[in-house]
Ligand SMILES: Nc1nc2c(c(=O)[nH]1)N[C@H]1C(S)=C(S)[C@@H](COP(=O)(O)OP(=O)(O)OC[C@H]3O[C@@H](n4cnc5c(=O)[nH]c(N)nc54)[C@H](O)[C@@H]3O)O[C@H]1N2
Ligand SMILES: Nc1nc2c(c(=O)[nH]1)N[C@H]1C(S)=C(S)[C@@H](COP(=O)(O)OP(=O)(O)OC[C@H]3O[C@@H](n4cnc5c(=O)[nH]c(N)nc54)[C@H](O)[C@@H]3O)O[C@H]1N2
């Protein structure tokens with residue numbers, strides 16, 4: 010029977026006063042299919058149901074997804090613009106008053122103009138995020154470069170996907186997070202998963218993961234913690250944080266030694282094999298074990314399973330990417346697929362678990378300091394010309410490349426950057442080395458923050474603009490697979506909130522740049538211009554019309570024209586995107602984490618997520634069920650380490666590094682290495698683990714090393730009351 014899935018609105022027969030709006034979850038890169046339930050009398054969202062007709066997640070959702078609808082009409086929504094008159098209250102929640110849009114815009118324009126007149130165009134900056142649609146991400150890049158005319162724009166993907174992007178660009182010449190569709194994954198023979206807490210962070214991938222085992226295949230997990238996926242895996246390589254490059258080289262060594270290479274594939278489709286072979290020679294199981302702390306037998310077994318598997322997928326996430334050698338880690342694990350030829354065919358390949366909802370599309374279309382729409386380079390005159398043709402500016406008017414996210418804070422602190430337009434990110438929680446970052450935000454002359462809830466970062470703003478949640482606007486996002494999908498509007502914006510693209514158009518007009526923006530009256534107008542701007546770039550979305558997306562259950566990029574149905578599998582023709590059509594096998598010498606444990610800081614601190622919260626927690630800490638399930642952060646400590654420090658389960662301890670300190674409840678668990686502690690990062694103010702993390706940046710991706718630094722624990726001294 011032909012299923013009729015091409016209409017957007019369904020009548021909800023179980024609830025006569027409701028309609029269903031087909032859409033996807035607001036949170037992670039899985040972008041699970043859901044129907045939002047909308048009351049047809051009040052026209053408000055009242056609930057959610059999973060979508061079984063969505064091929065990627067087939068009716069699965071996680072605790073965040075099933076409660077995501079509660080964000081829209083939440084009591085904490087900002088309903089009108091907020092202005093703070095007393096700058097001395099910056100850094101607190103205090104001192105905001107409601108204002109009209111006109112007053113807020115006037116104040117922003119006055120201050121932005123004043124700063125640019127006095128200190129030049131580049132005194133302003135834009136810091137954005139990728140929980141937004143492609144259209145909004147695209148327009149944010151144009152807003153920075155055409156409306157503000159500044160070079161300083163970057164975004165939170167710098168803390169998220171930038172190392173994966175850098176590694177894929179180097180290995181393949183193209184950065185699409187997955188070389189194959191998710192609907193292939195359960196049919197492979199081996200999943201090699203490094204640095205991904207899949208069960209908590211991409212939970213709706215798990216039915217495919219377990220299915221691999223059920224079909225007789227193998228799961229190998231690389232993680233310093235015994236996460237839920239590691240617990241049931243066939244092999245858990247419990248390495249020391251920050252040592253992945255050594256492990257990958259050790260596995261490459263064995264794959265080569267034991268004859269698992271595909272020599273024909275190597276000869277015809279790759280470069281760099283001989284140097285790599287030479288480099289990994291010294292990474293014997295014993296030497297690799299010494300560096301990583303993983304038993305040699307486990308390394309041998311991992312190479313054997315991966316090597317023998319007819320099909321295999323190498324997967325990874327932030328555990329390997331958020332290191333100051335994240336790009337090298339990505340290329341090193343990618344080498345496994347390249348030397349064995351397990352890529353460019355169904356059921357085999359390489360994939361990163363894309364983090365944010367639009368972590369893929371949001372990095373392709375101009376929010377990054379050096380990129381323009383369609384993944385074009387701002388340093389390439391041809392690329393600049395192509396985008397200028399769409400924007401209607403001259404190449405001379407295009408700003409130069411800026412700097413990465415963390416480096417923007419450095420420029421704020423030294424007063425090179427004096428104004429900030431922040432949207433869709435909460436860096437006062439999520440950036441590393443927070444004592445410094447908060448100081449940088451405080452030192453700004455003028456700051457605007459667009460958000461739908463007052464975030465910890467909004468507390469530093471002079472003006473807060475009420476944006477809408479994902480359910481009050483429409484557009485596309487690109488999911489974990491590289492599939493462009495459609496987000497539909499379920500409800501009108503509440504209060505006076507507006508979508509970000511609309512604010513940017515209205516601000517551009519008031520900044521005297523209306524000629525480049527005024528034609529954009531709907532999200533669809535932005536979409537049409539955006540597709541055109543991506544046309545001809547390698548992330549080409551031109552053929553991905555909303556109609557086609559609806560009809561095909563999404564469209565994989567590149568999709569170059571009306572006839573093109575998109576590209577679910579990359580490299581089927583064995584053509585990579587480097588000029589010679591070959592992939593690069595990279596020879597990558599091992600280097601340790603930026604900060605190794607020593608006498609004063611003998612422990613390794615690593616950070617990450619729990620299933621109940623999302624990123625900085627500004628959204629999920631407000632949802633009662635999620636807050637109840639995980640009300641506060643904690644530090645995971647192995648029983649032997651706890652015994653050594655004489656600390657008990659649930660006792661509060663001081664955790665500190667060279668950069669900062671905080672107090673956490675202890676969670677004693679055998680699921681962590683004895684030399685490592687872990688803290689989830691979803692909490693604000695004095696609870697933020699980023700007060701302690703290190704801003705050691707990867708030389709290529711400029712990704713901070715969130716996953717490894719040196720730390721120490723101390724019992725709290727209880728002062729006796731006199
Ligand atoms: N519940 C939930 N889901 C989410 C998110 C969320 O905030 N909450 N965020 C989304 C986003 S934006 C992202 S980026 C993804 C992140 O998804 P993941 O990368 O899976 O999540 P993390 O918890 O950051 O880290 C993954 C694992 O890396 C391990 N790890 C730490 N150090 C190392 C190391 O040196 N090497 C290796 N191999 N592993 C290490 C940690 O123990 C952890 O289990 O999740 C997405 N999904
Ligand atoms: N220690 C440590 N730190 C980390 C990480 C880690 O593993 N460890 N992971 C890093 C990673 S992978 C990531 S992705 C970052 C994420 O860190 P952030 O960028 O801070 O992520 P969010 O909490 O999603 O912040 C988004 C903010 O924008 C708002 N928002 C959501 N949608 C919209 C919208 O459409 N428009 C507007 N204007 N606002 C919106 C939300 O309410 C929220 O306040 O954190 C990084 N920081």
Ligand code: SF4
Pocket residue numbers: 034035036037038039040041069070071072073074075210211212213
């Ligand atoms: S897995 Fe990700 S996209 Fe799916 S419901 Fe959970 S948070 Fe939403």
Ligand SMILES: [Mo]
Pocket residue numbers: 168169170364365
């Ligand atoms: Mo992320």
